[in-house]
Amino acid sequence: MNKKYLIRSLLLVFIISAGQSIGQNANETSTAGNNTIADEAEAPLNGTASENGNVTNSDVVDLKYIWSVDGIESDKITMVLNQDGKDIFGQAKYEPEGGKAWNGEVVGSVEGNDVELTLSAQKDKEMVTTKLTGVFDSANQTIGGSFTQVNQGKVMNKGTFSAMWISPDTSSYTPAIIEEEKPVTPAPAAVNTTAVETETSTTKKSRFVDIHEYADKIGLGGDISGIPPGMGGVGGTSGAGGSE
Structure with missing residues (x-):
């Protein structure tokens, strides 16, 4: 009887020890599996975040070109745009045929496909600011939208x-x-030719004497001195001597 109890006790201890060992191994295996699953789940999330970051950077539209702009002036405006991320800066010029040319400065930004630009130029000695709000069409590589021109705080022009x-x-x-x-x-001062001609005519006219103006002074002998004939000059003295 004692041997039977002893054998049973040993078997019970063995079974309990074996069960605890198996349970511990199972727990360790389960924990390791859970950690592996968590790591695998975390890896795609990190990868997605990284990929999303790259996508965000690549979503910034590249507008670094020389552009031809229609609709603002009667002729085309040429505009060069440089870019630093979402910030845009550049220059613009207007060279119409037979008109006054001008140069301007451009600043703006791009968010997705939305583009905002401000063009400032001095035209006819006055500063004119043009605000452009448009959308970039990636298929056609164009920008289209509306504009507003302001001068001295007043809207002077609007359109597309x-x-x-x-x-x-x-x-x-x-x-x-x-x-x-x-x-x-x-221009040189105008000369009054009529007055000059009149003065010249008067001067020329004064060189001649109208004998009719002196008719009452002319005697029978035709002398306009007013002295009667035979009473003056050497001739009168000679006549008297001859009579003697």
Whole structure:
């Protein structure tokens, strides 16, 4: 009987020990599996975040071109845009045929496909600011939208515009040549030719004597001195001597 109890006790201890060992291994295996699953789940999330960051950077539209803009002036405006991320800066010029040229400065920004630009230029000695709000069409590589022109705090023009890039070489852009205004030379004073002609005519006329003006002074002998014949001069003395 004692041997049977002893054997049973040993078997019970063995079974309990074996069960605890198996349970511990199972727990360790489960924990390791859970950690692996968590790591695998975390890896795609990190990868997605990284990819999303790259996508955000690549979503910034590249507008670094030379553009031709229609709709604002009667002729085309040429505009060069440089870019630093979402910030845009550049220059613009207007060179119409037979008109006054001007140069301007451009600043703005791009958010997704939305583009905002501000063009400032001095036209006819006055500063004019043009605000452009448009959308970039990636399929056609164009910008279209509306504009508002302001001068001295007042809206002077509004409408729509369209822009298409014409060259990727922004370094080839050159400003417009502005001709300096020449000083206006005052016209010479007009000469009163009528007065000069009248004075000349009067001067010429004074060289001649109208004998009719002196008719009462002319005697029978035709002498206009007013002395009767035979009473003056050497001739009168000679006549008296002859009579003697």
